[in-house]
Amino acid sequence: MAINWFPGHMHKARKDIARIMSEVDVVIEVLDARIPYSSENPLVPNLRGTTPCIKLLNKADLADPEITSVWVRHMEKEQGVKALPVSARQPAQIRQLLPMCRELVADRNTEARNIQAMIMGIPNVGKSTLINLLSGRKIAKTGDEAGVTKAQQRIRLGERIVLTDTPGFLWPKLTPPECGYRLAATGAIKDTAFAYDDVALFLAGYLGKRYPEALRSRYGIESVPEEDVALLEAVGRARACLGRGGHVDFDKVSALLVNELRAGLLGPISLETPDMIEKEVADAQRAAEIKAQQKAERDAARRARARKNR
Numbered sequence: 001m002a003i004n005w006f007p008g009h010m011h012k013a014r015k016d017i018a019r020i021m022s023e024v025d026v027v028i029e030v031l032d033a034r035i036p037y038s039s040e041n042p043l044v045p046n047l048r049g050t051t052p053c054i055k056l057l058n059k060a061d062l063a064d065p066e067i068t069s070v071w072v073r074h075m076e077k078e079q080g081v082k083a084l085p086v087s088a089r090q091p092a093q094i095r096q097l098l099p100m101c102r103e104l105v106a107d108r109n110t111e112a113r114n115i116q117a118m119i120m121g122i123p124n125v126g127k128s129t130l131i132n133l134l135s136g137r138k139i140a141k142t143g144d145e146a147g148v149t150k151a152q153q154r155i156r157l158g159e160r161i162v163l164t165d166t167p168g169f170l171w172p173k174l175t176p177p178e179c180g181y182r183l184a185a186t187g188a189i190k191d192t193a194f195a196y197d198d199v200a201l202f203l204a205g206y207l208g209k210r211y212p213e214a215l216r217s218r219y220g221i222e223s224v225p226e227e228d229v230a231l232l233e234a235v236g237r238a239r240a241c242l243g244r245g246g247h248v249d250f251d252k253v254s255a256l257l258v259n260e261l262r263a264g265l266l267g268p269i270s271l272e273t274p275d276m277i278e279k280e281v282a283d284a285q286r287a288a289e290i291k292a293q294q295k296a297e298r299d300a301a302r303r304a305r306a307r308k309n310r
Contacts, residue, residue, distance in 0.1 A: 033068050
């Protein structure tokens with residue numbers, strides 16, 4: 001099942017960002033450290049152009065630290081980009097952002113005017129919490145539900161930095177399709193836009209292969225299956241997610257697995273690596289090319305039938 005979620009206010013947010021981008025000195029893009037690629041909006045590079053960018057890998061305490069380090073090195077290969085893993089539980093990490101902003105615009109006359117920064121990110125990535133920590137007061141509305149911020153607001157921070165907060169927005173088509181599952185698993189997409197069991201099966205297939213020890217420790221499963229359905233059944237029995245006749249209730253165990261991953265109860269886990277993404281992108285491109293070719297052949301056959309019937 002393809003997962004997509006693009007309500008109307010997200011389209012407006014994209015247009016508003018494009019309208020004021022020329023006034024921005026530095027872009028701060030907040031990513032989920034567990035899914036740095038899937039939470040990186042592909043529309044942002046075109047919106048920011050050559051404007052310097054800081055990629056904040058938020059919720060780094062929930063991510064696998066070794067994989068996070070790989071992502072930082074991967075992202076900083078791009079010209080004008082710095083990457084910084086942070087956690088709301090470590091305010092000192094977040095305060096590094098202000099001097100980093102000044103460093104990225106060191107060639108500009110910032111004594112004569114304020115540094116104009118813009119912060120953006122997908123829904124529920126923790127952007128509003130970071131803003132409140134940076135400003136030292138509760139300015140941005142926070143919540144566990146995706147899509148809380150609905151309009152832009154300007155916030156004065158220290159070190160002559162003015163921050164424009166923008167609503168979280170996704171993009172009309174999530175590709176590769178695995179991105180949609182990861183976004184749903186980490187809470188970036190409204191729960192009503194996907195089926196828990198679908199996402200849980202995706203997670204189970206990944207976790208059983210990549211993090212069997214985490215599953216063994218959390219659920220007390222001696223032999224961790226790599227196959228998705230078998231793993232959900234094992235977790236369901238371990239946590240008594242049972243229905244009539246002692247059968248595993250897949251709705252209950254699916255919600256359990258997704259919510260415990262989101263809460264970090266499985267330990268520090270990353271759901272993607274640069275190598276994985278490279279393969280998924282290539283696979284998606286090949287699939288799109290095949291689909292386009294098949295469509296072209298169908299259209300040609302339809303035109304040929306139309307000419308024959310004239």
